[in-house]
Amino acid sequence: MLIRFGYDITITCPQPTPLVCLLNSHADRAGDIRAVEQVVTQPSVPNSSYTDLFGNICRRFVAPAGDFSIWGDGTIEDSGLHDPVFADAQEIAVADLPSECLVFLMGSRYCETDRLSQIAWDLFGNMAPGWGRVQAICDFANKRIKFGYMDARSTRTAYEAYEEQIGVCRDYAHLAITLLRCMNIPARYVNGYLGDIGVPILDPQDFSAWIEVYIGGRWMTFDPRNNIPRIGRIVVARGRDAADVPLINSFGPHELKQFRVWTYDVTGLPLPLPPISH
Known part of the structure; x- marks a missing residue:
């Protein structure tokens, strides 16, 4: 294609x-x-x-x-092809993570792990580690936030998105990233192109934000905003959060x-x- x-x-x-x-x-x-x-x-x-x-x-x-x-x-x-799904992929213990992944466990400008840590462990601490827990966190972010272009705010953090329950794709990404990091799962922010290939046209064309999670020994794509595998992502930039890209x-x-x-x-x-x- x-x-x-x-x-x-x-x-x-x-x-x-x-x-x-x-x-x-x-x-x-x-x-x-x-x-x-x-x-x-x-x-x-x-x-x-x-x-x-x-x-x-x-x-x-x-x-x-x-x-x-x-x-x-x-x-x-x-x-x-659609974004791959590896349902049996396992989380990697922090001690065994590649050193370059560690920065994506830490709090950053829009991802306040200190403010969401207890919430994350209360919500997901009893879930079995692995792909299913990562997807559950994305499901939570998808349901917690109501999407609206008029609700965009460049200064909104993950904790504020959690509290306000409104936002755009970057807010879904920041909330999911923060909850994942709180669970000791490396996650990074991605900005890029995502068209409407294979899905109904829902939104005006725009740059999109999604996330990549280090699981099963590799970086894998997840999309808390759309929350289904999609076709044709084109990455522009990756970072700790939107402040880097x-x-x-x-x-x-x-x-x-x-x-x-x-x-x-x-x-x-x-x-x-x-x-x-x-």
Whole structure:
């Protein structure tokens, strides 16, 4: 299966403003790219890229004063399979975890393990360890939070999502991640593309948040917001929580003027031509 993905974002800055953007597909999918991601800005400005501590591709710009647009587009090959389910996968004891997993057991900006630890153990402490307990935590987050775009708040933490019982995909992810870490199960935040392949079209196209859990000796995908296996995820960035993977990190004020995302199946269609202009 071929999936075309991309974005068209316009911000307005009152003055020249440095930006760091995490918008490229993750480097671990580089071998699946079939039409190289094109990145075009209007006006055209120099840019450079680097890889951060979590392996994410970060692109640097200095946006001029006024409107500044970033447009990206690419095509990737995907298996077309649903997220895998390994119901017999077992949790790994903390003493046996790879060292690089340990950071994903600890509290972070939006994931207050100290505030949710007792709640987690009260809810899930008597459950058998393994895939079933991870799924039960995702089920709980899915039912605890009522989804609504109008309820988005960039500062909402996992504990606040638990208390308020409202939010968007990042809040489902933060709550599930925190409860998992409280149970000594490594969990990390994922930002990326998730289209409506194989499901009814329910929401406007947007970047999505889900989680990866270290279980059975590998990182596995779970999605507390949608809570069913899906087709065609394209990872952009991974981190401890949303603070590590902002789409746009601006070092100065800016206003979002336009935001459009696309991701859809183009199997059997010609690959897109490189853009001539934005």
